[in-house]
Amino acid sequence: GAVVSQHPSRVICKSGTSVKIECRSLDFQATTMFWYRQFPKKSLMLMATSNEGSKATYEQGVEKDKFLINHASLTLSTLTVTSAHPEDSSFYICSAQTVQTSTDTQYFGPGTRLTVL
Amino acid sequence: AQTVTQSQPEMSVQEAETVTLSCTYDTSENNYYLFWYKQPPSRQMILVIRQEAYKQQNATENRFSVNFQKAAKSFSLKISDSQLGDTAMYFCAFISNFGNEKLTFGTGTRLTIIP
Numbered sequence: 001g002a003v004v005s006q007h008p009s010r011v012i013c014k015s016g017t018s019v020k021i022e023c024r025s026l027d028f029q030a031t032t033m034f035w036y037r038q039f040p041k042k043s044l045m046l047m048a049t050s051n052e053g054s055k056a057t058y059e060q061g062v063e064k065d066k067f068l069i070n071h072a073s074l075t076l077s078t079l080t081v082t083s084a085h086p087e088d089s090s091f092y093i094c095s096a097q098t099v100q101t102s103t104d105t106q107y108f109g110p111g112t113r114l115t116v117l
Numbered sequence: 118a119q120t121v122t123q124s125q126p127e128m129s130v131q132e133a134e135t136v137t138l139s140c141t142y143d144t145s146e147n148n149y150y151l152f153w154y155k156q157p158p159s160r161q162m163i164l165v166i167r168q169e170a171y172k173q174q175n176a177t178e179n180r181f182s183v184n185f186q187k188a189a190k191s192f193s194l195k196i197s198d199s200q201l202g203d204t205a206m207y208f209c210a211f212i213s214n215f216g217n218e219k220l221t222f223g224t225g226t227r228l229t230i231i232p
Contacts, residue, residue: 034219034220038160041227042224042225043208043222043223043224043225044162044208044220044222046219046220049219091160093160093162095162095220104150104167104212104214105150105152105164105167106220107164108154108161108162108163110159110160110161111160111161111162
């Protein structure tokens, strides 16, 4: 149980285009989803927290107009990187949390590697 | 603000041996949860073990166990009978129990199991 998927697993795009990454909880309802960014050989950096049906809460320094987050249902959250630039190239990971089991444990997706040319 | 410190950037151990990864944290709260996550080369974050701060008993999951010292704010992970598949980055993480659901991660320890 508690499986989280991400799609796509990797994407390459041209500078200036937008990219959408999907995060799905497959066997549970995710009341809260999180989006992280991970640089090579570094820890995870929280970008934003999203609750189903409400606006995401962004961490300090994260541009909300550049990283659009939508959490329209209890099983799906999306991260859209708008007008992507090479510095946005990174590994993006989502996680999901549910009140059905515990409100403290996050289950992670497999990540999406974004490369902006 | 909470902080999590992992003082061992890299470790290596022979297969079948036991290894202990260190983690210390700083918080003023009394109720919280601690985790060890494993990130193998596939980069999938996998929950290894979870500890509730109000429980004195150390959590165990098969070959994985923790030494939770609340007064010392220490939360080390012991891996017994290490296997090649244990090679990964290990992250210690903290979350409070006061509605702030943000995980605070340590910087990670890269563990290599040597055949």
